[in-house]
Amino acid sequence: MDETREKKMTIKRTSKYKSDIAGWLIILPSIILFAFFVWEPLIESIRLSLYSAKGMQTIEFVGFDNYAKIFNHPDFAAALRNTFIYIVWSLVIGFFVPIFLGVLLTETVHLKGFFRFGIYFPNIMPGIATVMMWGYFFRPGPTGVLNILLEKIGIEPQVWLTNPSWTIPLIILTMTWKGAGSTALIYMANISGINPELYEAATIDGASILKRVRHITMPSIFSLGKTLLILQVIAVFQILYEPLIMTNGGPNNASISIMQLVYNYAFRDFNYPMAAALSVMICLVLVVLSGTYFKITKEKEY
Amino acid sequence: MKKICILMCFVLMISLLSGCGKKEEPATNDGAVTEENTNTEAEGTDAAAEKVTLKLGIWPEDTLTDDIKLHEGYVKTFNAAHPNVEVVPAYYKYATDTFVSLAESGNLPTIFESWYTEPQKLINGGFVADITDILEERGWLDAINPSISDLLSKDGRIYGIPRDGYALGLMLNVELFEEAGLVDDNGVPKYPKTWTELAETAKAIKDATGQAGICLLAKDNAGGWHFSNIAWAFGATLTEQGTDGKFTANVDSKEAIAAMEYVKSLKWEYDVLTPDPTNEDWGTGFVNLGTGTAAMYIAANDAVNQPTQVNGLPVDKLSLVPLPAGPDGQQYSLSGGTPYMFSKDATKEEIEAALDYLEIMGKAPVATEDAIAGMKADNQNKINNGVPVIPRFPCWINEDLLAAEKAVTDEFNNVDMKLYNDYYEAIKKEGNLRLEEVGSAQDLYAELTKVLQAVITDKNANVPALMKQADENYQKLLDTNVNK
């Protein structure tokens, strides 16, 4: 009895080993890809950030010198400040617009297919095409597209992106224009999934339409909103091409982002150690950000 | 959470270290393999009549079909003399965001063009070949205009040769000057002689035509680059070098502030700029000038194809005049050279082949028959594409070449030289030409550009305070990067 049991155990164990090996073999190719495309370059960055270099060839170990240099760099404070302004505006515009759109579109019954199509349409535009296109819209002077439109209703031409206090909100607006549709669709699906009886019960209790939205719709999409929020902050923290192509970080650093600083160090100044040091810092901040977030919301996974 | 974090870090380190170890092996193996390959290749070349591959980064962009034909002609001539060299067109437009990747991966073309601002950066990064000995052998070393060779040298070694020299001047769109009635009886524009006059002329043009008087750049470092030339005219020197070799920023001098106040007045007092200077860079400046949305633009003699061929301005409607003088009559032209540089991985044979090719293009300090034929073909192509054929800025100074160049330019001249003569007179004056600021010019330009953006977008910008800030920032950068 004992013997057979032991035998069974061994068989089970060996088969477990076998399936372990099979499992590892199956994921091995993907792991190699991750190592090659994501992890190894990151390690390389960490290493580089601690050295001085000629191009990408490291010369000598300099400890945290590169990190210190970044804090001393005149553009760093501006980039840091801007990045938080980007986040604030993306919460004000980028976060609420899709919810609003989602709620609004759910309440229509006509042309719904078309609305769905239209709202998602900007999302299929490639990123740089979008940015280039909006660049023409925001062009100051009488030939900018928005100014042409304003002129038709008798409003003076505006300077758009070159007004330092508009720059970031307008860039966020562009990002929202492109991204809000897909997020709105997700909210719509979520709203449609709410149990209709909840609404009916509320109606019987005499709740008005707005009250129903506030007390039923909003709570139902709350947890989805949380997840999307953190993803959005992570994305906005890494904003790069929008300011790079639309304003090159200007005017007078009004829109330079931290990632753009990294880009400048690497691709304008060829100073890879500093670029690496800054990107390592960004990674750390992101890890801390999402760590804190998950702790607050007590979620373990996405 | 903290525990998990620490654990994760630990795991991350371990797995990465092990990952590294594993990955390192094939990598080094590969390295060895390529090394072997190059070795055998090298041996092969020794044995078999020196097969050389010349990757031409100076090949024209694919949209410029006429220019490509021109080069195909050059290749024919070249291969007749060098049958062992295989010429590979490898059009490369220098761009900072691709350059290092190409260099690090050994994919740079043998020869490529760069920008006026880049040589020192490329030399410091070790990306370009030292060609001192090769030039010495050819006897080209002394032929380079000394003011340009400084830009291409470091510690007595030289790393590039000039394609063209340039000196900044003021380009005019003659059509707009005509429209505003600002031309004399011969059709020559009445151009401004001082910066104050420039503001007035610009205003007159704007009032008459509705188009901007001058295109000022404030998007990237080119803005600061142009501004440094304006500041000189106002009597400023932006960087000073002490006897100990250390650099001191001098951006907030009262002359420099005056220059910046002047720029500010162009926007808020005269209102003669294009709608958005913070979106104008070197290229869009030529778009404005060429398409008639700006009448004046600071530019140089080596870029006359930009407003004409590229942006459609008729060949006889472009004029190049000296930059205006400052309040005390000081007048300078920032000069430099657009360089040809060579990949650090290029062999001596490859570089020699590239130089031979330049000879055939007529861009080398030799006046052989082939070279003259090359110049002629080049100028014919310019005429066909509506580009003014005007004298080059002497980047090589050997007499025979200068004479040959002059003869060819005169023969193919297609514009009224009255539109250009004053410019050429001005840059011949003693002390007129000035090289870019010492220290860390790119950092200086970046700081100045930020100030430009501020004064152009904010009517109430406090210029002295901004310049003081720029001065502090620049000094900081000088101290961390240069003064050691």
Next chain:
Amino acid sequence: MFFEKYNKKTDGTIRFYDLHSTKTKIMCVVIFVLCLGIMVFSLFPSIWVFLASFKDIKEFRRNTTILPESFNIQTYIKTWNDLKFIQYYINSFISVTGCAICAVVFNGLLAYGLGVLKPRGYKIIYGLVMWSLLIPTTTSVVALFVNINRVGLNKSFIPIWLSLGANAFYVILFKQFFEGIPKEFIEAAKLDGASSLRIFRSVILPLSQSIVMVVIIFAVNAAWSDFLLPYLVLGGSGKETVMVRLFQFNTSNATDVEVLRGVAFSIIPPIILFAIFQKQITLSVSAGGIKG
């Protein structure tokens, strides 16, 4: 008439019984008009691109009109030929197809391993993958490019394809979906003696069509829009994609209208694809989003 359709409305807040009050009726109309306004806002910019790219450069820089003076299709054809766009289309097509396949196969396999097979120690890999979500890729792109050269894959589509095979987000999408597949199916296949790979191919994948569709849509979109890595890897090889060409406009002599036409060319294929697969795309985005 306008309101009849509300009888069938079963989701959202407003129901047919709310329509007794005129206030609600007005609200419905207002909402409808608002939605129309939003449509204008989201569709007009792209339409403008097509309108404006018929202008010539002088007209574009100096005239303040929305409509071009004439719709001369020849200018379009000329730019198309000058820039040799057909080649970029073909290149992009090759790149996008390979990317989509890699995205499904490699991320799918990894998710299968992490979500279903769970070999001992899989949590380490899962943790690393989760961390990868937070790593900005732009900064390490140079290091990556040097690696690509070291293994001799420069100027080839292979690294572009494979780069989509290492995407943490797709892995998580797949993993969550696979975990929802009833264990009985897998156990049954195991009893039949199917190998792990076989189970993936003949049990998991057929059950996961919806998520595969989502990932393909995301991957196609990403691959079509990506330009930095392709720019570095494919630049100068004759294999440049449409986006690479568009990015090159940054440092080229092209005029505004040529750039605009380039933008137009770059958005035509996505528009066509979207027009055809509109239903699947919008549905799968919302479906994928809920899981994500």
